[in-house]
Amino acid sequence: MSTIATKHTSTHLGELERNGYTLIPDFLDASRLEQVNALFDAMLGSHQGRNNFEGNRTERIYTLVARHRVFQDIVEDSRILSLCDALFMPNYLLTASQAIVISPGETPQPWHTDDSFYPIPRPRPMVSLSTIVAVEDFTVDNGATEVIPGSHLWSDDQIEGNYRSGESETDAGFAQRLRGLAQPVLMPAGTCIVFAGTLLHRGGANIGNGTRRAFSNQYCEPWARPQENFYLAIPPAQVADMSPTVQSLLGYSIHPPFMGQVSAYHPLKALQPGFVPPAFRR
Template identity: 45%
Template sequence: MATELDRLRDEGYVVLPEVLPAESLARIREQLDPYLQGEYPGRNDFEGHRSERVYALLDKAPAIAELVGHSRTLGLIDQLLEPNYLLSACLAILLHPGETAQRWHHDDAFVTLPRPRESYSVSTIWAIDDFTADNGATEVLPGSHRWDGAPIVGDRDDGVVVEMPAGSVVVFLGTTVHRGGANRSAGRRLAITPQYCAPWARPQETFTLSVRPSMAASYPQRLRELLGYSIHPPFMGHVDGRHPGKRLDPAFTDAAAGPRSAEFWNDR
């Protein structure tokens, strides 16, 4: 029987159904509500003129940490990206009625190496509301992670609609072509999308600036590393020749960082 990882590698995506409990969903909605009052509308057709997008979530809604560091998703990503990989983006996307479908795209288009190739990012989209064919569920093109050349898709309607109940998550490779669907319903559809990238790639969001150090310090060590408070051996990510973890905690030791950190960064 195919595993979740097998399906992800074969189709380019996999759905993990109902992995988030109702109380977590309620806490996330409560913390996000002040930022979903129409103050952050989409700025172009890709973001969505009838959508709201909220960034820097780990500074605004600490409950999002449960999604970013979820063991089920990280367990898959650990097998797909190099150790010391980073959080590249983390945003909320609220589709209002009347939103149109996005253009087809793949999330690691910033990597300009020729396709077909390995994926240097992995994206997740968490359904905070039910995802349905009518309210703008994500659509994917299975197998598109293997396509040659630039995947310029154009106008097509043969994508697989990723319908899933609230609390579920779809995980897909950065090379997989997908889009947000059109919201033809009378209701709103809320999603959270943490995205992860190779340790040598530049993240889309600069989390060491957008998340206050005091907030970053409150998160578990693994989450701090995802935000950029880590070293990719031998010395990528240092601050003035020192491990960035020492900026959060002067008592930080390399032992606290575990095997994902270079050994000699506790010397100074």
């Protein structure tokens, strides 16, 4: 995957390096936003979060990339891929793709980083890059994402209260210490925040009357295990209809010399009609 780096790419990379995040205004134009909102209207209603981390008043729709062609186009947006090109090794992967819709009454999510499950001592380079796209305006009331600028540079000791168990911080003092550092990301619908997998952040509380619609696509190094198992979540026949870039992001690529091989074949062979895995040929 190679995209043309623009002047904007270097500006965003500089902000990512300094602050741990950057904003892309007008990431979705008005017609794309309308299309995404219509798709959300059709999909929402039965994907309630199951715990404090997912959000008990939050809907999450996983494997968003496979749910409509429009989400595949967004996943391979060149403004995001040019950042991935600069930050990761070739053949980087999509690690998560989900809608996140926070409803009134939702409490703040536990503070966490998105690549904490890679057990590599901090401070360290990010293993993943996250994006959150506002599908409705992010406001002080409706659960705007909150970030701790600069926390992508913190050590493991400084991240001590980080989300680990899937429920909540065990250290109330940690949340207290972060209170004065947190910044809500107030952004109009269509804006995308891009942030390092090492940055502390959380979904905010929704103390308003309306929802906060968003979706998050996340990317990781080609040698790292993705959060979502797209090989099982998306049948090969559906992947075969996707673009070569999306196929590669879903793992249909080789990280040299041979990570990702299918019984010694390139994984794209597995998308060809009638492919029978060698171990099952008679």
